[in-house]
Amino acid sequence: xxxxxxxxxxxxxxxxxxxxxxxxxxxxxxxxxxxxxxxxxxxxxxxxxxxxxxxxxxxxxxxxxxxxxxxxxxxxxxxxxxxxxxxxxxxxxxxxxxxxxxxxxxxxxxxxxxxxxxxxxxxxxxxxxxxxxxxxxxxxxxxxxxxxxxxxxxxxxxxxxxxxxxxxxxxxxxxxxxxxxxxxxxxxxxxxxxxxxxxxxxxxxxxxxxxxxxxxxxxxxxxxxxxxxxxxxxxxxxxxxxxxxxxxxxxxxxxxxxxxxxxxxxxxxxxxxxxxxxxxxxxxxxxxxxxxxxxxxxxxxxxxxxxxxxxxxx
Amino acid sequence: xxxxxxxxxxxxxxxxxxxxxxxxxxxxxxxxxxxxxxxxxxxxxxxxxxxxxxxxxxxxxxxxxxxxxxxxxxxxxxxxxxxxxxxxxxxxxxxxxxxxxxxxxxxxxxxxxxxxxxxxxxxxxx
Numbered sequence: 001x002x003x004x005x006x007x008x009x010x011x012x013x014x015x016x017x018x019x020x021x022x023x024x025x026x027x028x029x030x031x032x033x034x035x036x037x038x039x040x041x042x043x044x045x046x047x048x049x050x051x052x053x054x055x056x057x058x059x060x061x062x063x064x065x066x067x068x069x070x071x072x073x074x075x076x077x078x079x080x081x082x083x084x085x086x087x088x089x090x091x092x093x094x095x096x097x098x099x100x101x102x103x104x105x106x107x108x109x110x111x112x113x114x115x116x117x118x119x120x121x122x123x124x125x126x127x128x129x130x131x132x133x134x135x136x137x138x139x140x141x142x143x144x145x146x147x148x149x150x151x152x153x154x155x156x157x158x159x160x161x162x163x164x165x166x167x168x169x170x171x172x173x174x175x176x177x178x179x180x181x182x183x184x185x186x187x188x189x190x191x192x193x194x195x196x197x198x199x200x201x202x203x204x205x206x207x208x209x210x211x212x213x214x215x216x217x218x219x220x221x222x223x224x225x226x227x228x229x230x231x232x233x234x235x236x237x238x239x240x241x242x243x244x245x246x247x248x249x250x251x252x253x254x255x256x257x258x259x260x261x262x263x264x265x266x267x268x269x270x271x272x273x274x275x276x277x278x279x280x281x282x283x284x285x286x287x288x289x290x291x292x293x294x295x296x297x298x299x300x301x302x303x304x305x306x307x308x309x310x311x312x313x314x
Numbered sequence: 315x316x317x318x319x320x321x322x323x324x325x326x327x328x329x330x331x332x333x334x335x336x337x338x339x340x341x342x343x344x345x346x347x348x349x350x351x352x353x354x355x356x357x358x359x360x361x362x363x364x365x366x367x368x369x370x371x372x373x374x375x376x377x378x379x380x381x382x383x384x385x386x387x388x389x390x391x392x393x394x395x396x397x398x399x400x401x402x403x404x405x406x407x408x409x410x411x412x413x414x415x416x417x418x419x420x421x422x423x424x425x426x427x428x429x430x431x432x433x434x435x436x437x438x439x440x
Binding site: 056057059081082085086088090092093095096097098101130132139141142143180200203204207208210211212232233236237240243267270271273277298299305306309 | 343346347348349350351352353372374375376377378381385387388389390393396397401404405406407408
């Protein structure tokens with residue numbers, strides 16, 4: 001009897017130990033094993049405001065914290081009509097981004113990397129995250145704001161729910177975050193580039209901002225062009241934002257620069273043609289419009305319409 | 315097929331009845347930045363249909379009409395398309411202390427405490 005009890009007890013002990021220790025998460029493990037160059041071992045942004053959430057309202061509460069930190073006025077109550085969906089008792093990711101843009105801020109979706117999340121925090125930018133606190137087949141979706149981390153103690157610090165400074169094991173966080181597809185976003189004034197920004201994602205974020213807040217997007221394109229001077233999309237975007245603000249000379253100048261740097265960009269030629277046409281410069285407009293049609297491509301139909309529009313008016 | 319037909323008819327009626335409440339952002343002759351970035355142009359009618367559908371769904375989920383219109387206007391074309399296609403399936407973050415059954419709370423607790431030994435088990439059980 002006693003001989004059998006010992007291995008059984010050992011088994012229970014080992015099982016309990018394994019259960020309590022949990023299992024390390026992949027991104028955390030690799031970050032802890034070899035900290036990437038330039039990544040601080042720990043950081044925390046203590047100035048991020050906190051709005052304790054009421055029922056189901058972690059979306060508006062988390063977003064309000066990020067917006068206020070970025071210099072905008074917002075409260076969870078003021079955001080309810082913009083982002084809360086009563087019938088779903090929650091907030092959709094797309095509307096978290098859209099509401100940020102309605103506050104004239106760039107809504108930048110982060111790459112699904114814990115390292116990027118940490119780099120943004122270390123640079124002083126709080127990160128709104130979506131977690132599934134439960135399981136894939138029984139989800140418990142929850143927004144929180146990541147404001148700090150410590151790689152040595154393997155912990156993350158969040159503004160979360162009713163807890164101002166919620167600490168969570170980084171491993172557990174990674175698992176809950178992975179179940180949302182590692183979804184995270186920043187809310188930043190357009191003149192401030194995220195430290196982990198990539199050209200494609202940032203210009204796409206500005207393009208989405210442009211339809212709601214063209215003036216803010218205009219400032220964003222100017223800053224993007226300092227970082228990526230040759231970006232065709234940013235050059236055209238700068239022109240489009242000027243055009244939306246009815247600054248036709250500014251728009252034409254931006255498109256012209258795009259055609260210099262990217263003579264094969266039919267979009268740039270087409271938009272230049274339209275801006276010149278509206279400025280009353282018919283001959284130049286015709287040259288640009290014909291160039292766009294000659295280059296062709298997916299949007300040949302649009303280029304032809306532009307050309308015909310110019311030809312119609314003597 | 316019928317779904318497509320219904321959507322086209324709905325869009326047609328919306329336009330016909332002067333209820334074209336969604337502003338068309340694209341201006342004459344200008345290729346929009348979102349189009350430049352995406353590389354491909356979303357058909358204008360498809361975008362209008364997506365947006366009117368999202369607006370109707372938002373209202374059905376308790377958003378008042380004026381707010382629904384403003385919310386739709388702030389979406390990008392891609393977001394509008396995504397919401398039109400799967401608004402009911404997409405995660406809606408917010409249900410932190412919601413209507414959780416006991417078993418669920420137990421799972422949540424184990425999840426938060428040591429969780430990782432439980433999660434692979436639930437995954438493999440599927």
